[in-house]
Amino acid sequence: xxxxxxxxxxxxxxxxxxxxxxxxxxxxxxxxxxxxxxxxxxxxxxxxxxxxxxxxxxxxxxxxxxxxxxxxxxxxxxxxxxxxxxxxxxxxxxxxxxxxxxxxxxxxxxxxxxxxxxxxxxxxxxxxxxxxxxxxxxxx
Amino acid sequence: xxxxxxxxxxxxxxxxxxxxxxxxxxxxxxxxxxxxxxxxxxxxxxxxxxxxxxxxxxxxxxxxxxxxxxxxxxxxxxxxxxxxxxxxxxxxxxxxxxxxxxxxxxxxxxxxxxxxxxxxxxxxxxxxxxxxxxxxxxxxxxxxxxxxxxxxxxxxxxxxxxxxxxxxxxxxxxxxxxxxxxxxxxxxxxxxxxxxxxxxxxxxxxxxxxxxxxxxxxxxxxxxxxxxxxxxxxxxxxxxxxxxxxxxxxxxxxxxxxxxxxxxxxxxxxxxxxxxxxxx
Amino acid sequence: xxxxxxxxxxxxxxxxxxxxxxxxxxxxxxxxxxxxxxxxxxxxxxxxxxxxxxxxxxxxxxxxxxxxxxxxxxxxxxxxxxxxxxxxxxxxxxxxxxxxxxxxxxxx
Numbered sequence: 001x002x003x004x005x006x007x008x009x010x011x012x013x014x015x016x017x018x019x020x021x022x023x024x025x026x027x028x029x030x031x032x033x034x035x036x037x038x039x040x041x042x043x044x045x046x047x048x049x050x051x052x053x054x055x056x057x058x059x060x061x062x063x064x065x066x067x068x069x070x071x072x073x074x075x076x077x078x079x080x081x082x083x084x085x086x087x088x089x090x091x092x093x094x095x096x097x098x099x100x101x102x103x104x105x106x107x108x109x110x111x112x113x114x115x116x117x118x119x120x121x122x123x124x125x126x127x128x129x130x131x132x133x134x135x136x137x138x139x140x
Numbered sequence: 141x142x143x144x145x146x147x148x149x150x151x152x153x154x155x156x157x158x159x160x161x162x163x164x165x166x167x168x169x170x171x172x173x174x175x176x177x178x179x180x181x182x183x184x185x186x187x188x189x190x191x192x193x194x195x196x197x198x199x200x201x202x203x204x205x206x207x208x209x210x211x212x213x214x215x216x217x218x219x220x221x222x223x224x225x226x227x228x229x230x231x232x233x234x235x236x237x238x239x240x241x242x243x244x245x246x247x248x249x250x251x252x253x254x255x256x257x258x259x260x261x262x263x264x265x266x267x268x269x270x271x272x273x274x275x276x277x278x279x280x281x282x283x284x285x286x287x288x289x290x291x292x293x294x295x296x297x298x299x300x301x302x303x304x305x306x307x308x309x310x311x312x313x314x315x316x317x318x319x320x321x322x323x324x325x326x327x328x329x330x331x332x333x334x335x336x337x338x339x340x341x342x343x344x345x346x347x348x349x350x351x352x353x354x355x356x357x358x359x360x361x362x363x364x365x366x367x368x369x370x371x372x373x374x375x376x377x378x379x380x381x382x383x384x385x386x387x388x389x390x391x392x393x394x395x396x397x398x399x400x401x402x403x404x405x406x407x408x409x410x411x412x413x414x415x416x417x418x419x420x
Numbered sequence: 421x422x423x424x425x426x427x428x429x430x431x432x433x434x435x436x437x438x439x440x441x442x443x444x445x446x447x448x449x450x451x452x453x454x455x456x457x458x459x460x461x462x463x464x465x466x467x468x469x470x471x472x473x474x475x476x477x478x479x480x481x482x483x484x485x486x487x488x489x490x491x492x493x494x495x496x497x498x499x500x501x502x503x504x505x506x507x508x509x510x511x512x513x514x515x516x517x518x519x520x521x522x523x524x525x526x527x528x
Binding site for chain 1: 439440452475478479480482483484486489494497499
Binding site for chain 2: 054056057058059061062063064134135
């Protein structure tokens with residue numbers, strides 16, 4: 001089927017009208033920064049936190065993620081594109097075999113997952129990783 | 141309006157056909173047992189190969205099903221086990237009082253569902269059989285089709301057949317149900333004027349926006365859908381499909397859905413039962 | 421689902437200092453507070469907001485959870501133990517109720 005420019009606009013409007021395209025509110029970059037600073041007491045160094053997550057999540061309702069940073073006492077996880085950025089904070093101990101935690105999270109759309117690690121000496125590091133979230137064609 | 145609907149339908153169908161999907165060639169192995177998720181289709185099948193919905197999911201989603209601990213549907217099966225042993229109703233009986241050890245008495249049952257009920261002279265899905273037994277033997281109230289109790293029980297009973305090949309009979313008195321289900325499968329309905337076959341037969345393997353269209357096999361139900369964030373029945377999925385094409389869905393447990401279920405189930409004969417499975 | 425059930429996967433034995441993986445899951449809807457019900461009114465937030473693991477009474481791992489954690493929260497972490505003992509898990513709901521489980525681990 002040939003699609004004209006006008007048809008494409010009509011299609012986009014149609015999909016939006018029947019609710020197939022929804023645009024959740026985004027956490028502002030300020031909200032992310034505020035959450036990071038509250039946890040880290042300033043802006044952390046860049047890098048050093050391992051974030052394991054699917055490149056493309058099949059469903060944003062349940063995205064398996066894992067974060068790790070050698071020697072970290074706690075790791076803060078944020079979802080920069082959710083309406084609220086907070087996700088979880090893991091606290092480790094001297095009995096932790098590794099400063100590593102895994103869970104499953106909700107991502108409202110394609111966005112960056114942010115992880116901030118706090119070390120025993122109080123220093124902090126931060127990494128980001130993009131996860132693409134697909135929007136399914138099928139509801140039900 | 142007609143053009144608008146046509147455009148929506150075209151948009152749904154046309155986007156990104158044939159996109160690569162990571163999990164298609166994966167083999168499903170659980171607790172050291174290899175499951176049949178793909179087999180050569182029998183004569184008369186619309187497919188070359190019969191393929192479980194598991195193969196249409198990406199690696200991360202597939203992995204959630206392979207470990208019984210990671211699969212959240214197993215919580216429901218555990219709940220079903222509790223209910224199995226719980227006495228209820230005026231007869232003061234539990235499922236276990238008559239059926240004993242479910243791992244023996246229920247083994248293979250899910251693989252044959254839906255199944256003709258000689259007493260009631262009708263075709264019954266697993267849910268119907270459960271409620272019949274509750275009313276007849278336990279003198280207990282029937283469960284709602286999509287209640288946690290019913291989903292727990294179908295997950296638990298389904299689990300007893302996990303790994304066994306689907307083996308649904310369509311002969312004898314079931315033949316007319318099969319034909320009715322087949323007719324429903326190919327009948328266009330709803331504002332989008334689509335039949336099951338348009339997505340799950342003509343376009344299986346293609347992408348519908350970001351979803352990889354499966355064959356609509358039901359060997360994994362009840363299933364934990366990431367979208368639902370919970371476990372749901374086969375008929376819930378049917379209803380979802382009908383809502384998507386803007387049709388008025390039949391009721392869960394209706395003759396229409398039971399007929400459609402027997403038709404679809406028989407098209408998956410030979411696939412391993414995966415209940416309770418996990419899908420996106 | 422009305423009945424909230426925790427499950428854990430914990431090895432029953434471990435060698436001293438060996439890394440062991442602990443997996444936990446609790447059936448819970450994790451109602452985010454962002455959704456609206458059929459009546460159009462927001463469904464109030466109700467989540468598991470805290471998970472704590474203690475070993476012989478000492479906290480060895482914990483997690484603060486927010487509504488962006490998926491339904492039926494799954495948490496996995498690792499431990500290395502030097503003595504036998506009891507690993508206890510406690511999940512805390514927004515409404516103040518708690519759910520707990522205990523597992524014994526033999527370290528030798």
